[in-house]
Amino acid sequence: MAAHCLRVVAATAKINLIMTWRFFSWSGFALRFWSPLMTLGAAWVLFNTVYGGATSSAFDAAAGTPSYLSFIVIGNAFYVFVFAAAFVVGRVMFWERAMGTIEATFMTPMSRFAYMTGVMTAAGINSSVDLIAVFLIGLLFGFQIASFNAPLFLAGLLLTAFALFGIGLIANAITLSFRDRTTTANTLMTVFLVFSGIVCPVELMPNWAQMISKALPLTYGIRVIRASLFGTRVQEVFYDLAILLVLGIVLVGVGVLTLRLIERNLKKKALFSVF
């Protein structure tokens, strides 16, 4: 059974990677960095020209670093990773339906969980390329690394990817039910972008916004990634790692359950390939 699942994961990851890179387009690749590039440019102008290179003392205390631009670069790199991963996984069923392969896919005896894990594996590989690219772009905007704690960095990245996988599973279920791919994904991404602490520490946000932040796995993931690059001790982000793990388990559990329910419902009503 385990070997079968691994074969499904490997095959799905392979086909998804082939589909991504076979028709590689430079304009499409560049477009993925448009948004972080503009945010970095705007942050650079605000920091250097409007405020003369000075941030508030509250920012220094909350961010754990006085380097505003490094803070922003890490936030944006991480957002690009999330964007690439969550978008692909959250829309996979929609595209299966659009390509006319969804019925065939669900008729096979493969594990749905293994299939989705394969999609996530390919998305994770692709989004890691994007993550590295934004860090490289960030060097032009003054990105500096105080230290690099590789195990903590990888732990943060993997646990966030795990939680995103859960969100992707839930998004798929919503997409299949409502026959919508844009609204669900865009709403999710806007919530992540605004409330996860990408452009400012969560502690500086209004109380109501902090409450939303606490429910998002990305908030904890981004804190771990920043800690791994700013030289923060592991003990100080242990709580974030634990919360990230718990959120991941809950989200994946809910995602698997939701997807199973939706599949059963769509089969019963013969609505799989109906738009």
Place this chain on the structure above:
Amino acid sequence: MFWRVVIAEVRKNIKQFFFSTRTVFWTLMLPLGNGLYLYFLYLPFATRSVNLEMNGSWFNLDLVGFTLIGQLLYTFYTMMLLSGASFEREREQGTLEAVLLSPASRPAVILGGALASAFNYVWFLLGIMVSWVAFVGVKIVVTDFLALFASIALSYLSLVTVGMCFESLFVYSRRGGMYATMLQEPIMFFSGLVFPLQAMPVALLSISYLIPLTFGLMSLRLTLLGGASLLDVAVPLIALIGMAWLFLAVAILLINQAERKAKVNATLTQF
């Protein structure tokens, strides 16, 4: 005949836009989310106000209002930009030939598309404005209502003509939707949406002055939040009038030429 076509196009586009309640939700979500994002971008800094310079005078604007007005006008602009892909939608639906075979005036068709996009957004704009003023406490400082009215009307007019221009331009391409998306971020940067224009590197300012949104943002922010008079915002208002005429002329020229060329080469519905 001209206005009947305009009204028919407006009705058609509004019906196509509001085909589901999710569209309404998303249209509301986008400016709110992006407005908050811009506001949060300022939180790491010590001050909660923004200084804007116009004709040698300095205006101190409330930060919430600065980001809110910016985001609302930018979303309106984005809607107009995306309306530019409406001919592409006609092509996808297989109705482009039928539209162009009819004796309907081409400028009336594109004006109808642009006006529908504007209508789809305006009532959201008003709703969000009222709710932000009531609940978030945006400090509105208006001293010259004529200047405010002129700023709103001319920003609206110039952005509608930009929408018409893009609509005509994208007929030449089969990737109008992608180009519209590609243009959003640079316009966000160059228009002074995120930061005051005087902070823009000098070498890049000339790009900013090609975008009507730049002048719309200037005049609306100053008249609504800084208490500027008609004289204070005369320069951006004149620029908006000039741009509205320019974009209208270019739109009519482009659509006529595109249609003639496509008919000769029989490429109207080809992808």
